[in-house]
Amino acid sequence: MESLEAELDRARDLDVADLADAIESIGFECTRCGSCCKAEDDDPHTATVFPDEVREIQSEHDEEYDWRDVARPMPYGLDADEETSDRTGQTFEWALQTDGCGDCTFYEEDDDGVGACSIHGDRPLICATYPFSVALAGTSQPMGEAVDESGMVRAHECEGLGRDISRSDAEALAATLKERAITELEEAIDVRDEYRPVDADDRVVVHDSEGAKTDDGTLIE
Numbered sequence: 001m002e003s004l005e006a007e008l009d010r011a012r013d014l015d016v017a018d019l020a021d022a023i024e025s026i027g028f029e030c031t032r033c034g035s036c037c038k039a040e041d042d043d044p045h046t047a048t049v050f051p052d053e054v055r056e057i058q059s060e061h062d063e064e065y066d067w068r069d070v071a072r073p074m075p076y077g078l079d080a081d082e083e084t085s086d087r088t089g090q091t092f093e094w095a096l097q098t099d100g101c102g103d104c105t106f107y108e109e110d111d112d113g114v115g116a117c118s119i120h121g122d123r124p125l126i127c128a129t130y131p132f133s134v135a136l137a138g139t140s141q142p143m144g145e146a147v148d149e150s151g152m153v154r155a156h157e158c159e160g161l162g163r164d165i166s167r168s169d170a171e172a173l174a175a176t177l178k179e180r181a182i183t184e185l186e187e188a189i190d191v192r193d194e195y196r197p198v199d200a201d202d203r204v205v206v207h208d209s210e211g212a213k214t215d216d217g218t219l220i221e
């Protein structure tokens, strides 16, 4: 496998017009079904959010959100106590916080079941580019296997695929998709470089691109 640095170079060299061509040929229009924002069966929603994105959401919303209102430790690899459900262990990502139903905490639905994102303009890159990803190692491939692909672009399960998209929308989406690929690889490199062993026997430790943190986003000295 290529090194993360080599993949980052490839991400920086991605041609936005080529990505837009691929997105146009696959086709996409959001139907606001909410599938990418909600729990799936019994599995709570998980979408990666980076530290800068958490702070951006906090600052754009007048600091009304505590870190834990926005993000939770990505649960994969954590242990859960059978009686208390308290978690312990180490994880390497933050996920968007979920509500009592396991849906993204920022997801809202009107009486007709039409979904909306309450932080639409500040939503994380993964949300702004769903259902697409790029075929580079070290970048995220949401919601399992790709169901379609064109050039460097992969498309993941979504009922909005195959619908017409305007050139300007495809170009905007392509530019954000490239930004996401670069950000994901930069974050992955920093997570690797910042990693140091920290005791996680009786707590959750999140190793992100800035170091080891407790579940409220505080750096562990």
Ligand code: SF4
Binding pocket: 036, 037, 047, 096, 104, 105, 106, 107, 108, 116, 117, 118, 119, 120, 123, 124, 127, 128
């Ligand atoms: S932040 Fe918005 S777009 Fe992203 S999962 Fe939550 S509700 Fe959906």
